[in-house]
Amino acid sequence: MPILDIVTFPDKSLSEPSEKITTFDDALKTLIADMAETMFEAPGAGLAAVQAGVSKRLIVVNTTIDHENEAEEERSYMALINPEIVEADGEFISEDEGCLSVPEFRATVKRFNRVKVTAQDADGNPLELNEEGFPAVVLQHEIDHLNGILFIHRISSLKREMYKRKVKKWMKGQGR
Ligand code: NI
8 A cells, every 4th residue: 555645834735624525435445545554654643634635524543552562563543534523622731742744843732622523434424433632632633634724723823933934944955
């Protein structure tokens, strides 16, 4: 399965909302498998389709169980299609949050502590998830991507501007 290229900030596609998925075919299943492979390879806690250049409402989340012995690691993931947060409460300070599309930057983000999410699976069947703490943060982060929101839009503008300047410098350095 191919590893997909990850789109990074400031690519415009990352700030645009993704389209609803209405066709549940083999191409969708292939995309899900490739996205999961890409997420494991990165490695990341989750990945939204828009980060792989596909502007559709699909996310994968890493549910790998880490055993004490690394060799026993069991890779697993979940794909959520057209996910929506239908309930959210509490507060969770997500320290050191990062994103594969925002390289070399981490920040503290204020998130909800608990979310209820409805979605569809790869065959279009309805799904419902209730998560708390870190898994709830991953869902909020990935669903944000589908709405064109990056975690740097949820931090102070001062910190965001610092990061933007850093990116501009890199791009100049690379002659872009
Ligand atoms: Ni992200």
